Amino acid sequence: MIPQQLxxxxxxxxxxxxxxxxxxxxxxxxxxxxEKLRAYRHCDxxxxxxMERVDFRDSIRVNRVKFVACDGSAKLATS
Structure with a gap:
């Protein structure tokens, strides 16, 4: 196992x-x-x-989907 920090x-x-x-x-x-937005949250x-019954243009239809999006801007990235 590798160390947590690594x-x-x-x-x-x-x-x-x-x-x-x-x-x-x-x-x-x-x-x-x-067709339906079940819930949305913004935390940290x-x-x-x-969402339910989601149509993707020129792609596929799924019964349910979950999206998670994070701010990827450089100003938030810390080393």
Whole structure:
């Protein structure tokens, strides 16, 4: 098992790298429409949306989906 401090550092570096890669390389946009928004929350700068009967444009339809979104701006990232 790796030490907790090392695990946290690895996750932090991974988060920074994936955010940078998505910002630079991902050009796709996804559109969705839900029949029902069951709940939404904002806590510690994290949004969570719980929706039912969601249609994704040109993609798939799912019965239920949960989104969690965090502010990935550089001003919040600390090392």
């Amino acid at each position: 695990a946290e550092k690895v996750l932090f570096i991974y988060d920074k790298a994936i955010n940078k890669a998505l910002a630079q390389k991902a050009k796709n946009k996804m559109y969705f429409k839900a 700068n994290v949004w969570t949306f719980l």
